[in-house]
Amino acid sequence: MxxxxxxxxxxxxxxxxxxxxxxxxxxxxxxxxxxxxxxxxxxxxxxxxxxxxxxxxxxxxxxxxxxxxxxxxxxxxxxxxxxxxxxxxxxxxxxxxxxxxxxxxxxxxxxxxxxxxxxxxxxxxxxxxxxxxxxxxxxxxxxxxxxxxxxxxxxxxxxxxxxxxxxxxxxxxxxxxxxxxxxxxxxxxxxxxPPRELRAGWAEVIKHAMIRDAGLFTALEETGPAVQGEVLADLIRRAVSVKIDVVNIDERETGERMLLNYGHTLGHAIEAAAGYGELLHGEAVAIGMRLEAQIACRLGMIDATVVARQGALLTSYGLPAAVPSGITVDDLIERTLRDKKVRAGRVRWALPAAIGAAAVRDDVPETLVREVLAAA
Ligand SMILES: NC(=O)c1ccc[n+]([C@@H]2O[C@H](COP(=O)([O-])OP(=O)(O)OC[C@H]3O[C@@H](n4cnc5c(N)ncnc54)[C@H](O)[C@@H]3O)[C@@H](O)[C@H]2O)c1
Structure with missing residues (x-):
């Protein structure tokens, strides 16, 4: 089944x-x-x-x-x-x-x-x-x-x-x-x-690789974004397989499907704080993944080499790194607490546990999130 x-x-x-x-x-x-x-x-x-x-x-x-x-x-x-x-x-x-x-x-x-x-x-x-x-x-x-x-x-x-x-x-x-x-x-x-829309789509492909498919991550490193034809179709098939895998297990987003939110907790907050239309969704998710990987690193879930490897891949696919200027830490924290995934006042974060694996955590101290945002 x-x-x-x-x-x-x-x-x-x-x-x-x-x-x-x-x-x-x-x-x-x-x-x-x-x-x-x-x-x-x-x-x-x-x-x-x-x-x-x-x-x-x-x-x-x-x-x-x-x-x-x-x-x-x-x-x-x-x-x-x-x-x-x-x-x-x-x-x-x-x-x-x-x-x-x-x-x-x-x-x-x-x-x-x-x-x-x-x-x-x-x-x-x-x-x-x-x-x-x-x-x-x-x-x-x-x-x-x-x-x-x-x-x-x-x-x-x-x-x-x-x-x-x-x-x-x-x-x-x-x-x-x-x-x-x-x-x-x-x-x-x-x-x-349009090339910008294509780049934003790559952010979701990289996200799928990060949460569930280390082989896809390596393939993306090898091919680069100019990939076409059957190789492109194969990468897309592998990326969609991750979504299918998760949906098959969890149609209505209770447990496993939460992992697809990697990069989205801060990504949504950044997208909204920048003003809708400023950043494409995928661009905001790319920035969110970079920040959430740093949160996972500070929690001891991954080491700095994973953060760097993910960062290099996002950059090579033309995805942004910087939080747009004028957005405050308080604003992002406030928006994060209003996220749909908050349960009983605790933010539920989908965070990387390795390249190709992720876990949901609801015990991330706000001070740690503030430190990562302040450094960004
Ligand atoms: N249902 C879900 O599970 C789910 C998941 C993620 C996102 N979404 C939703 O998806 C939407 C964003 O989707 P999107 O990023 O595909 O944006 P979009 O549908 O707005 O498409 C982006 C732009 O590209 C143009 N376009 C599309 N295909 C084209 C093509 N082949 N050639 C030339 N132009 C083309 C469109 O006209 C549009 O201007 C958001 O509303 C978001 O909420 C839904």
Whole structure:
């Protein structure tokens, strides 16, 4: 039940084309394949048919991604006999709100969406979370297929079933768990991703290596960020395997899934203190990982060589080191105490125990955190 297995979506009789190897997610909320491959979108029609998704398809994307990939996907699906309709929302985090969700409900319900239909979410984490939430709630839930086009979405947000929108009082406060029927990540789409967005995605890949896969960490050191083709697809597969592994064990974020928060306790605080939009999420997480590794070092969980090796890797992938100027220690401490992961007044930190291993600690003295922040 709790496992990551590799398996082929096709057996030889069904397709003489490239065999797509998928990772498999198994949770109480649903089981599905995660396929990561160059030009994977070419296989979308046969994959949907293999899942017995035969109703209408509702393609939701944003206005930066759709013009690049939407028409090709629609043409391929139409040629294969699917009824497909597309819609776009403005690119950016501001679209992840209830007003945009309502416009999508209007579009779906006005177009007579049915229970047997499916939503296809084509884009980064914003589209995945928004379209996923709409799929989770319209008609009490219809099928969802995630087609992630950012590195962050491929290794993180498209997998795990968390969907939702922001509320004016905070991010991701309204949402639902809704597992997709398939995650199909076409690594060819990363060629058009703005370089800064790509770098921010690498922060999550490095985080996954740090918490659970020392071999991936070494591979990232060896390849560097200019990696492409099958080697890139393989790194992404390994990074997403970490997320799958954790989600399979802990669908609703109680124990194991907390480890994915490495770098995020201080990362969230820094992102918010800098003002949303100043730092990309992945950039803030990279700074958070550097600081949280120092906390782990002072607790005696890791030695200074681990901190240095992680720092060198983050730097080589173009990720920042400095906390933006003007942010005070008090401000960061205050924001950290307001974090969702605080339980009974104690901050629960996901901290590295080695390269490739992490542990949750709720006994980190505030004075120690202050010392690390003051030194930064
Ligand atoms: N559900 C989860 O478990 C989870 C986990 C982590 C993050 N998230 C959420 O993910 C969101 C961030 O996702 P993101 O970093 O992917 O940002 P995003 O979706 O805003 O995408 C970043 C930018 O890149 C553009 N873009 C995307 N793919 C492109 C491509 N292939 N070519 C050219 N441009 C492209 C988008 O239009 C956008 O402007 C946040 O809202 C965050 O809360 C969710």
């Amino acid at each position: 709790e496992e990551v297995v590799e398996r082929s979506m096709f057996n030889g009789a069904q397709s003489n084309r490239m065999s797509l190897t998928g990772l498999h997610v198994t949770t109480a909320g649903g089981s599905y394949d995660v396929i990561v491959a160059h030009d994977a979108l070419e296989h979308l029609p046969e994959l949907l048919r293999a899942l017995d998704l035969r109703g209408a398809l509702w393609l939701i994307s944003d206005d930066a991604v759709y013009p690049r990939y939407g028409p090709g996907i629609e043409a391929r699906l139409c040629a294969a006999g699917f009824a497909v309709r597309g819609v776009t929302v403005p690119a950016g985090e501001a679209s992840k709100d209830l007003a945009t969700a309502t416009r999508l409900y209007d579009w779906l319900i006005g177009g007579s969406v049915e229970r047997r239909d499916a939503v296809l979410a084509l884009g980064g984490g914003v589209v995945g979370d928004l379209a996923g939430f709409v799929a989770a709630t319209v008609l009490r839930g219809i099928a969802l297929v995630q087609l992630p086009t950012t590195l962050l979405a491929m290794v993180d947000s498209a997998v795990g079933g968390k969907t939702g929108v922001n509320h004016p009082l905070g991010k991701n406060l309204i949402g639902a768990f809704h597992q997709p029927r398939l995650v199909l990540a076409d690594t060819a789409t990363l060629a058009t991703l």
